[in-house]
Amino acid sequence: MSMKNIENNNETYRPLIVAFCCNWCSYAGADLAGNNRLAYPADVKIIRVPCSCRVNPTFILRAFQRGADGVIICGCHPGDCHYTSGNYYTRRRMSLMFSMLDYLGIERERTRVEWVSAAEGAKFAATMNDFCETVAKLGKNKRLEDLRCKQ
Amino acid sequence: MRKISLDRINDLFAAIAAEFRLYLPVDTNGGARYEEWAEGKILSDELNTVRSAKDFFFPQTENLMDFKTEGKKIEIVDTRSETEDFVIFGVKACDVRSFDVLDRVFLAEPQDSFYKNRREHSLILSMACAKPHETCFCTTFGIDPSAPMGDIVCYKTEDALYMDAKTEKGAALLKKIESITVEDNGEAAEKQKKVIRERLEKLPLHNLTADRFGGDKTAEFFKAPEWKELSASCLGCGTCTFVCPTCQCYDIKDFNTGHGIKRFRCWDSCMYSEFTKMSAGQPRLTQLERFRQRFMHKLVYFPANNDGMFACVGCGRCLSKCPIQMNIVKVMKTLGKGEEKNV
Amino acid sequence: MQAVTREILINKAAELLGNGTVDRVFGWKKGEFSYDVTPALFTTREAMDADFVFGDFCGANFSKYLVAETRKEGKVLVFLKPCDTYSFNQLLTEHRFDREKVYVVGIPCSGMLDTVKIKAVAEGIASVEDNGDRVTVHSLFDGDVTVSRNDMLPDRCKNCKSKKHVAYDELIGEDGEVIDSGRFDEVEKLEKMTPDERFAFWQNELSRCIRCNACRDVCPACTCEKCVFDNPDSGVENKAAANSFEEKMFHIIRAFHVAGRCTDCGECSRVCPQHIPLHLLNRKFIKDINEFYGDYQAGAEVGSRAPLVNYTADDPEPAEAVERSHHDA
Numbered sequence: 176m177s178m179k180n181i182e183n184n185n186e187t188y189r190p191l192i193v194a195f196c197c198n199w200c201s202y203a204g205a206d207l208a209g210n211n212r213l214a215y216p217a218d219v220k221i222i223r224v225p226c227s228c229r230v231n232p233t234f235i236l237r238a239f240q241r242g243a244d245g246v247i248i249c250g251c252h253p254g255d256c257h258y259t260s261g262n263y264y265t266r267r268r269m270s271l272m273f274s275m276l277d278y279l280g281i282e283r284e285r286t287r288v289e290w291v292s293a294a295e296g297a298k299f300a301a302t303m304n305d306f307c308e309t310v311a312k313l314g315k316n317k318r319l320e321d322l323r324c325k326q
Numbered sequence: 327m328r329k330i331s332l333d334r335i336n337d338l339f340a341a342i343a344a345e346f347r348l349y350l351p352v353d354t355n356g357g358a359r360y361e362e363w364a365e366g367k368i369l370s371d372e373l374n375t376v377r378s379a380k381d382f383f384f385p386q387t388e389n390l391m392d393f394k395t396e397g398k399k400i401e402i403v404d405t406r407s408e409t410e411d412f413v414i415f416g417v418k419a420c421d422v423r424s425f426d427v428l429d430r431v432f433l434a435e436p437q438d439s440f441y442k443n444r445r446e447h448s449l450i451l452s453m454a455c456a457k458p459h460e461t462c463f464c465t466t467f468g469i470d471p472s473a474p475m476g477d478i479v480c481y482k483t484e485d486a487l488y489m490d491a492k493t494e495k496g497a498a499l500l501k502k503i504e505s506i507t508v509e510d511n512g513e514a515a516e517k518q519k520k521v522i523r524e525r526l527e528k529l530p531l532h533n534l535t536a537d538r539f540g541g542d543k544t545a546e547f548f549k550a551p552e553w554k555e556l557s558a559s560c561l562g563c564g565t566c567t568f569v570c571p572t573c574q575c576y577d578i579k580d581f582n583t584g585h586g587i588k589r590f591r592c593w594d595s596c597m598y599s600e601f602t603k604m605s606a607g608q609p610r611l612t613q614l615e616r617f618r619q620r621f622m623h624k625l626v627y628f629p630a631n632n633d634g635m636f637a638c639v640g641c642g643r644c645l646s647k648c649p650i651q652m653n654i655v656k657v658m659k660t661l662g663k664g665e666e667k668n669v
Numbered sequence: 670m671q672a673v674t675r676e677i678l679i680n681k682a683a684e685l686l687g688n689g690t691v692d693r694v695f696g697w698k699k700g701e702f703s704y705d706v707t708p709a710l711f712t713t714r715e716a717m718d719a720d721f722v723f724g725d726f727c728g729a730n731f732s733k734y735l736v737a738e739t740r741k742e743g744k745v746l747v748f749l750k751p752c753d754t755y756s757f758n759q760l761l762t763e764h765r766f767d768r769e770k771v772y773v774v775g776i777p778c779s780g781m782l783d784t785v786k787i788k789a790v791a792e793g794i795a796s797v798e799d800n801g802d803r804v805t806v807h808s809l810f811d812g813d814v815t816v817s818r819n820d821m822l823p824d825r826c827k828n829c830k831s832k833k834h835v836a837y838d839e840l841i842g843e844d845g846e847v848i849d850s851g852r853f854d855e856v857e858k859l860e861k862m863t864p865d866e867r868f869a870f871w872q873n874e875l876s877r878c879i880r881c882n883a884c885r886d887v888c889p890a891c892t893c894e895k896c897v898f899d900n901p902d903s904g905v906e907n908k909a910a911a912n913s914f915e916e917k918m919f920h921i922i923r924a925f926h927v928a929g930r931c932t933d934c935g936e937c938s939r940v941c942p943q944h945i946p947l948h949l950l951n952r953k954f955i956k957d958i959n960e961f962y963g964d965y966q967a968g969a970e971v972g973s974r975a976p977l978v979n980y981t982a983d984d985p986e987p988a989e990a991v992e993r994s995h996h997d998a
Contacts, residue, residue, distance in 0.1 A: 232925050233905055236918050241584060263980035270990035271928055271957055275921060277991050278859065278953050280868025288987045318868055321914040323583050356877045356943040376942060377879065386879065387911045457792045457810060460702055528809050530701060559708040563883035565942050579909045590909040600899050649883050649940035650729060651700055651707045
């Protein structure tokens with residue numbers, strides 16, 4: 176799904192997406208997507224982290240608090256972590272964290288983990304397009320918002 | 327004195343709510359709490375609310391002001407909205423007295439205008455305690471649960487509610503609801519008062535006295551060796567301070583919203599490790615010091631600055647809510663060497 | 670009714686104090702009312718004879734106190750119920766105290782009574798009498814009320830996970846077994862709700878939070894010397910608790926921080942002044958861990974590797990895991 180379609184469906188609302196990308200794979204993947212002129216929405220704000228396992232669950236909640244409508248964490252494919260095993264820990268942590276958010280009634284589609292290698296520029300763009308579209312359909316983040324940050 | 331039968335109490339609430347915002351204790355799965363009355367809300371039968379009534383005047387969190395920044399300009403925004411008159415129904419004698427304690431703090435110069443505003447707009451309908459609990463010891467501080475203060479004093483019996491105005495504001499309200507109430511000679515209320523006083527005699531803490539404490543006792547108690555044992559198992563949580571009707575310490579916190587600052591006042595607890603933390607650290611380094619501070623404040627420092635008035639009203643909330651069951655009664659009995667009034 | 674008596678415990682403590690095995694005893698001190706019991710230290714038999722109690726209201730988990738106790742000189746005797754021994758092991762696994770400075774006497778437990786439930790039975794409690802499967806509450810004003818003991822148990826005791834002591838130096842009475850309890854029933858009930866219902870449920874529960882931190886301060890898994898929520902420099906300190914986001918933030922992060930380490934002792938729910946069922950957050954994590962990574966009971970053995978500091982190559986992906994834990998779809 177291209178960026179254009181999202182704009183057509185939601186003329187006024189564009190979701191804010193925070194993407195935590197690991198330095199070694201996914202950030203390079205984003206770079207490759209750019210070099211290859213693959214379009215993905217500018218609503219995706221990338222935060223570079225040394226490893227996907229650097230992402231503390233607090234970061235996710237803080238992102239929602241500060242206005243994110245969706246949070247995606249991208250790292251090296253399991254087995255390919257630059258630090259050998261960081262993404263394996265990410266996988267466990269985020270499984271539990273997302274399950275807990277779901278348990279509290281917060282839409283599970285707002286959070287996602289994807290493994291994107293440095294060679295997968297196309298996958299990066301496709302993932303972001305798909306995630307933006309999913310979050311756009313859900314609408315604004317209401318259940319984990321902090322009204323003080325919205326005006 | 328005016329009377330209304332209990333099966334018509336909803337009409338009474340509706341009549342008051344037509345004029346004012348009306349708050350009353352209702353049951354929740356976390357115990358009783360004050361909520362704004364609306365059709366369908368039922369007055370709780372619990373002796374008292376889990377949180378005290380101090381919230382009405384000194385809320386847990388309040389937005390004092392906002393700062394908006396644009397470039398190098400800072401605009402200060404007064405976030406206060408004009409408070410309308412409101413009625414709190416069913417406040418017990420201990421909580422009514424707690425307002426006097428809070429007044430001493432917030433209405434002393436310089437007056438706290440936020441607090442004062444709410445205080446002036448309130449109408450308090452107090453309620454005599456038909457069945458005090460084992461944790462009650464308000465009589466220790468000279469409070470009479472059968473005759474609470476307030477704008478109107480209420481007595482609830484099996485079948486009726488009796489209301490007696492104590493102030494002009496209260497009389498004006500009674501006047502407004504005259505059409506749905508009837509005049510009463512006060513016999514039933516007197517009868518209930520007598521029952522309450524008999525029940526007070528049966529309370530296990532009935533003979534507790536605060537005579538050993540007061541504003542001149544700092545030297546005597548500050549270095550008492552008993553503090554060590556008393557504070558030994560304290561967890562350092564803030565339960566006692568947050569359910570306490572007279573605890574009034576607060577912190578001021580700025581929240582960066584990303585496009586400005588919101589300034590909040592929020593409850594703080596002397597039991598917390600970061601209480602009054604400054605650049606040099608927290609002045610009370612150990613839990614013993616923090617624990618001692620709380621009780622010395624209630625029993626010694628506060629009376630020293632407020633004509634002997636103790637900063638405890640004997641509501642018993644800390645007795646039932648402390649996770650490890652340490653409380654002011656144990657402190658008073660241990661430091662006062664178990665001294666009790668002669669029975 | 671508890672299987673051991675106060676006298677047995679005092680005798681045991683006196684023996685261990687007398688022969689020099691321990692220097693002090695961590696136990697329960699009687700207070701003003703029958704349910705009013707405070708954790709306290711005793712150093713002599715006389716002090717214990719005067720103030721030591723043991724009974725239906727000795728629910729406090731003593732394991733966490735050992736972190737501070739073992740920093741003192743000498744050895745401390747502690748009485749641990751089966752559920753407390755799990756916390757004990759978990760703290761040992763995390764190297765939070767010196768095992769050599771503790772002497773553990775394991776005591777059997779038939780469930781501790783819930784003060785909140787007792788207080789709901791009668792107004793003005795004079796005393797509470799335990800007659801085995803019935804409990805009689807003597808009221809100050811209304812005479813006696815007798816109820817089923819089982820009805821007076823808190824959720825953590827009704828759904829007791831184990832009567833087996835996983836750590837002790839000495840045991841009083843017979844050891845029990847691990848129980849196949851219904852402790853995840855409530856979690857499943859919530860999982861089966863729609864997201865809207867779950868959101869409403871938790872919004873209602875967590876909105877009562879007064880941020881007193883009692884749940885954190887009593888929690889044997891919360892032993893950080895400085896909590897992130899107490900650190901003004903952490904960026905997440907939220908004392909102001911100005912809105913529902915901050916309540917969610919606190920409770921999600923706290924539950925996550927103890928995930929895989931929480932032994933499900935239930936102290937958080939016991940101490941909550943607002944009766945928020947906080948154990949349902951922890952149990953969700955425990956249930957998920959069991960389902961995603963295989964059964965794991967924190968504290969069952971010393972030195973086990975907690976699930977969140979462990980992994981396998983074929984762990985489920987987050988999306989798949991959330992789907993699996995999801996029953997309403």
